[in-house]
Amino acid sequence: MTANTALRKVPARAPGAGGAPARTPRRRPASPTRRSGWTPWLYLLPALVLLGGLLVYPIYQLGLISFLEYTQAQVSGGEPTTFQGFGNYATLFGDSQFWQVLLATVVFATACVLATLIVGCALAVLLTRIRALPRLALMMAALGAWATPAITGSTVWVFLFDPDFGPVNKVLGLGDFSWTYGRYSAFALVLLEVLWCSFPFVMVTVYAGIRAIPSEVLEAASLDGASQWRIWRSVMAPMLRPILIVVTIQSVIWDFKVFTQIYVMTNGGGIAGQNLVLNVYAYQKAFASSQYSLGSAIGVVMLVILLAVTLVYLRLVRRQGEEL
Amino acid sequence: MKLSARIAAPAAALVLAGLTATACAPQTSDTSAEGDEKTGTLRVWLFQEVGNKPKEKVVDAAVADFEKSHEGAEVEVEYIPVDTRAQRIKAAFNDPDSAPDLIEYGNTDTAGYVKDGGLADVSKEFAAWDEAKDTDPTARQSVTVNGQVYGAPLFVGVRALYYRTDVFEDLGIEPPKSQDELISTAKKIHQEKPDLYGLAVGGAYTYGAMPFIWAHGGELADETGVSYASAINSEKARKGIEAYTSLFGDDNCPAAKCAAMGGNATVTAFASGKAAMAIGGDFSHAAVEAGAVKGKYAVVPLPGVKQGSIAPAFAGGNNIGVLKSSSHRTLAVDLMKSLTGKKTQAKMFDAMGFLPTYTDVRATVAKQQPFVGPFVDTLGAGAKFVPASPAWGQIDASLVLPTMFQEIVSGRKDVAAASDDAAKKMDAAFADAG
Numbered sequence: 164m165t166a167n168t169a170l171r172k173v174p175a176r177a178p179g180a181g182g183a184p185a186r187t188p189r190r191r192p193a194s195p196t197r198r199s200g201w202t203p204w205l206y207l208l209p210a211l212v213l214l215g216g217l218l219v220y221p222i223y224q225l226g227l228i229s230f231l232e233y234t235q236a237q238v239s240g241g242e243p244t245t246f247q248g249f250g251n252y253a254t255l256f257g258d259s260q261f262w263q264v265l266l267a268t269v270v271f272a273t274a275c276v277l278a279t280l281i282v283g284c285a286l287a288v289l290l291t292r293i294r295a296l297p298r299l300a301l302m303m304a305a306l307g308a309w310a311t312p313a314i315t316g317s318t319v320w321v322f323l324f325d326p327d328f329g330p331v332n333k334v335l336g337l338g339d340f341s342w343t344y345g346r347y348s349a350f351a352l353v354l355l356e357v358l359w360c361s362f363p364f365v366m367v368t369v370y371a372g373i374r375a376i377p378s379e380v381l382e383a384a385s386l387d388g389a390s391q392w393r394i395w396r397s398v399m400a401p402m403l404r405p406i407l408i409v410v411t412i413q414s415v416i417w418d419f420k421v422f423t424q425i426y427v428m429t430n431g432g433g434i435a436g437q438n439l440v441l442n443v444y445a446y447q448k449a450f451a452s453s454q455y456s457l458g459s460a461i462g463v464v465m466l467v468i469l470l471a472v473t474l475v476y477l478r479l480v481r482r483q484g485e486e487l
Numbered sequence: 488m489k490l491s492a493r494i495a496a497p498a499a500a501l502v503l504a505g506l507t508a509t510a511c512a513p514q515t516s517d518t519s520a521e522g523d524e525k526t527g528t529l530r531v532w533l534f535q536e537v538g539n540k541p542k543e544k545v546v547d548a549a550v551a552d553f554e555k556s557h558e559g560a561e562v563e564v565e566y567i568p569v570d571t572r573a574q575r576i577k578a579a580f581n582d583p584d585s586a587p588d589l590i591e592y593g594n595t596d597t598a599g600y601v602k603d604g605g606l607a608d609v610s611k612e613f614a615a616w617d618e619a620k621d622t623d624p625t626a627r628q629s630v631t632v633n634g635q636v637y638g639a640p641l642f643v644g645v646r647a648l649y650y651r652t653d654v655f656e657d658l659g660i661e662p663p664k665s666q667d668e669l670i671s672t673a674k675k676i677h678q679e680k681p682d683l684y685g686l687a688v689g690g691a692y693t694y695g696a697m698p699f700i701w702a703h704g705g706e707l708a709d710e711t712g713v714s715y716a717s718a719i720n721s722e723k724a725r726k727g728i729e730a731y732t733s734l735f736g737d738d739n740c741p742a743a744k745c746a747a748m749g750g751n752a753t754v755t756a757f758a759s760g761k762a763a764m765a766i767g768g769d770f771s772h773a774a775v776e777a778g779a780v781k782g783k784y785a786v787v788p789l790p791g792v793k794q795g796s797i798a799p800a801f802a803g804g805n806n807i808g809v810l811k812s813s814s815h816r817t818l819a820v821d822l823m824k825s826l827t828g829k830k831t832q833a834k835m836f837d838a839m840g841f842l843p844t845y846t847d848v849r850a851t852v853a854k855q856q857p858f859v860g861p862f863v864d865t866l867g868a869g870a871k872f873v874p875a876s877p878a879w880g881q882i883d884a885s886l887v888l889p890t891m892f893q894e895i896v897s898g899r900k901d902v903a904a905a906s907d908d909a910a911k912k913m914d915a916a917f918a919d920a921g
């Protein structure tokens with residue numbers, strides 16, 4: 164889990180890492196006084212040391228533990244630590260529940276990302292079209308949702324949708340319908356909460372991006388008779404591409420790693436584990452039943468998946484960008 | 488592309504580092520003790536109960552006695568929150584330098600802690616202790632792993648049937664005498680009073696479901712020499728599972744609400760007046776007294792299959808054990824005896840209502856406190872215990888049994904399929920634990 168938290172940093176630096184260094188080698192031969200090739204590394208050293216300590220080392224430990232038999236008995240010295248090779252991975256991939264959970268996680272995360280992006284972008288555009296007072300109100304509401312800790316938000320949502328005492332069922336006239344009993348209604352409920360607490364990030368970032376678009380461009384488009392949708396598709400979205408890339412990757416990573424909402428709202432994975440996602444599953448294995456090595460193996464698998472998704476996405480976006 | 492190079496570099500470093508890993512393996516601690524000092528400070532961790540003051544008084548008295556009879560020995564007691572006990576105790580095993588000498592622990596954790604190498608074997612001292620002769624067999628079993636004793640029982644906790652006297656009087660019915668009667672009574676009550684659960688049950692209430700399995704002669708697992716083999720899918724166990732899961736439904740406790748409930752939720756439902764019956768422990772007494780049903784309820788043993796019999800209950804409770812890393816072993820064992828001796832347990836019952844683990848002491852207190860009668864009767868009829876295997880902790884934590892019950896009551900699988908799956912998972916855990 165440490166590794167996953169550290170991962171958040173990757174997409175944030177992605178555009179910079181892709182852009183700046185690409186230009187340096189081309190420029191360097193032109194420079195009259197060739198400096199030592201070590202100078203950039205010297206400047207980078209503090210950051211590299213920090214990254215090494217906070218990112219590489221935990222990932223290294225995660226990877227190492229995933230190859231060992233490492234449970235509570237090994238940690239407290241009751242039994243010797245033994246090397247298992249790919250034993251933990253074999254156990255994991257041989258477990259049919261893992262594949263179900265993986266599938267559920269991918270589908271759930273995809274739905275969350277799409278919903279967050281659509282709602283976030285739509286509200287960002289809306290923000291540019293309304294007057295100051297309603298804009299302030301919408302901003303405050305969004306920031307309130309954003310600032311609410313996930314555990315508080317989840318608890319409140321569970322209460323709102325409680326079959327016996329919740330106001331939602333009363334307003335909708337659903338009687339004592341239990342949202343968390345059915346698999347899909349439980350996932351839908353969690354999706355709503357995830358959407359609620361993550362759309363503000365998308366909205367605020369995209370809104371800032373829209374404000375940075377020169378107004379003449381938009382004005383020209385509307386003078387040419389473009390519809391609102393057309394302006395978004397052909398003018399705003401291409402200009403916002405770098406921002407959209409960042410928010411998409413952020414959302415993918417956040418939503419793939421959802422833990423608190425599932426853990427709190429479905430009581431640790433729902434009826435008969437129907438709402439388990441990978442992170443909660445890893446927690447169950449690693450900490451609840453002290454199989455740290457198996458938990459680490461799940462962590463490594465998540466890391467690989469997220470890295471792969473991010474890289475593939477960046478490649479796709481770049482290729483499109485070149486065509487344009 | 489530059490990005491992938493950026494990632495490739497640390498990734499390559501990672502692989503290289505992994506190849507040279509043996510020199511810096513993850514942390515492992517050495518929990519074996521270094522000596523056996525006869526003076527010094529003993530540190531004790533006990534659980535912080537709800538309303539802990541009376542417990543502290545009893546402990547303080549036992550400690551004072553101990554310090555008087557052991558020159559140069561001092562005792563420091565710390566009360567740790569029950570919620571975080573697992574982390575605290577694991578941490579103590581990981582770092583022997585800051586670990587206490589004695590800990591209180593839940594009796595289902597015994598085998599796990601022994602495998603972790605945390606608890607000291609006190610078989611000899613326990614056998615030589617005169618008071619231990621009266622320890623009831625189930626309590627003794629809860630400190631025993633592979634024939635060796637790893638602590639002394641502090642109290643036992645057992646569950647029985649709480650029922651609403653006013654509702655029963657209103658409907659003119661008697662407390663059930665057999666399991667069939669229990670189920671039919673529950674459904675009858677719900678029919679007459681639809682806003683009450685007849686018997687509050689929970690899909691995640693493993694310890695409330697076990698008596699049903701045991702009453703039909705089923706077992707969770709059979710001992711096979713050194714390890715265990717799951718028996719949850721045996722013919723008899725399945726009958727019990729069927730009986731328990733038949734209580735979920737619109738005719739008693741709707742699955743949409745009850746499938747997710749655990750033990751506390753069912754007791755809360757009873758205490759707040761939403762259920763006519765519930766399976767609760769002697770330790771639930773305070774919670775029920777504090778609820779809306781105070782003065783309107785009574786307790787009887789949970790009935791078994793045969794008319795007038797008692798279903799075997801799960802013998803929960805806590806033990807006190809000496810840590811392997813303790814550098815004051817002799818003193819620590821003496822303090823353990825003092826904290827779990829007959830005198831302290833009798834006082835502890837008066838203060839906290841915890842049932843003593845000695846049969847004779849228990850009989851005495853039952854006479855003074857009629858409330859504990861049904862619980863003592865339940866224990867007398869023979870309580871049972873979970874498999875004394877380190878795998879149990881894992882089975883419990885990975886929710887094998889709650890998953891089985893929930894699969895059945897939500898209609899996802901039938902009893903046979905769900906119990907076969909649960910048996911497979913249990914066997915895998917037993918095989919892992921060796």
